[in-house]
Amino acid sequence: MASSALKASSSLCVRPSLSQPKISGLRSVSLPIVYPSLTSRCVLQICCAAKPETVDKVCKIVKKQLALPDDSSLTGESKFSALGADSLDTVEIVMGLEEEFGISVEEESAQAITTVQEAADMIEKLMEKKGA
C-alpha cells in the first residue's frame, strides 16, 4: 500500500498535521500517526488514489492487451504510450476495463487516459458513483 500511495505528483494534495505551527519546507511536514516512520522524508498523503487491487487488475488487462510478458513490471505511473500502446490499444484497454469492472466510460474519458493510475482512479470513481 505504502509504495503505491506515496509519491510526489501534481494530482496529490498535501495534508499537514494540524498541530504543526508553520510549514517551512516539505521536510518539516509531519503527518498524523498513519505514517510514523516517514517524518524525515518528504511525505504527502493521497486524497483519493485507487486501491492496489484495482491497480493490479488494470495492469493485468494492459499486459494482456499489449501482449507483454507476465513478469514485466508495470506500476501506476506506467504510461500506455511508453509501453507501445496506440490509440486503438488504449480504447481496447478501456473496453476491457469496462467489462472487468462493470462500468461504462464516456468516450471523451476513454481516449484521454494515459497511465495505469489514471485508469484505476477513474474506475474507482465510476464504481463509487454506481454504488451511490
Added chain:
Amino acid sequence: MKVPCCLFRNFSYVPPPPLVPVQLPSSGEAHLWYVVPDEVKDPSLLSQYMDILSPCEKENVLSFRGEGLKKAAVLARALVRTTIARYQINGHVNPGSLKFCKNKYGKPELHWEHDLGKPEHKVHFNLSHTSSLIACAIAVNSLIGIDVEDKQRKLKSNLVSFARRYFTPHEVKVLSSIQDPELQRQHFIKLWTLKESYVKALGRGFSAQPFKTFTIRIRESESGDICALNCLDNKAGITVECMDDPNRLSKNWEFATMELMGSHYAAVCMENSAAHQTDQGSYPMRLIVRKTIPFVKDELVS
C-alpha cells in the same frame, strides 16, 4: 498559448548530412513520407538521427520501454524534422534547428520564432506510427491528419461489439453487412484509420471529437449497394458527416485511403482550401507518396 518545446541548441554538435530538397505541396496536394524501422539498422545512422533531436525529444525517446520502441520514437522525430527541412522554408535547411510547439489542444506544430511574421506558406504536418512503419503527412495552409495501421492487426475484442460501442449506427450497419470475417476486419481497420485521420487533422484532441459524433460515409456504388472500403479505389467517395454540427460542411474535408508496402493501411485527411471547392464538390486530394531513409535515400512511390 504556444509554448516552444525547447529553446536552446546544443552548440557542440556536428551538422547533419544534406537532404535532397523538395518543392512544397501545392494547394490541394498532400505529401506522405514513410520509413520502415526494420530497414534502419546502422547504429551510426540512428545516432545521427538522435543528434538532430531537441533535448526534450531525446528525453521522450528514453522514456519508452524497450529498444524497439525507443528506435521507433527516434525515427518518428527524425522523420518529421528531416522531412520538413527538405522544403527549405525561409532558407531553413538544418533539421536540428526546427522548433516545435503545441497548439492549445496539445497537437504538435511547427514554431517560427523570427519576427518577420509567419511564413507565407504555413506548413502543417502530422505523424503516425506503428511498430513497423512510421509515416508523416505534409500540407500547406491546410490542416492534415494521418493514421497508419498494420493490415494484420487483430482486435482482442469482438469487432462488431467494439463498433457498436464506439462507432455510429451507419458505420456499424456497413460493417455488420460484410459477411466474410477477414474482409470485415480489413474494413474495420480502414475505417478506424479514416476516423483517426479526421480527428488528428482537426487537432483538437480525441475528447473534443469522440468517434461516435461523426460518421465516415462511403459513396454508394451505381447499383445502390453500400460499398465496403475494399472495393473502392483509393480516393473517391469518402466523406465525413458530423452528428452534432450539421453546419460543419462535409465537403471541407478530403480523405484518401491506401495500402503501403502491401502491409499497412494508411488514411489521410486534409482540409479543403476554399479555392479547391466547386459547386460539384471539391477536386480530389493529390497525394505524393515517398518512402525514405532520412539522409540515405528517398524513393517516389506514387
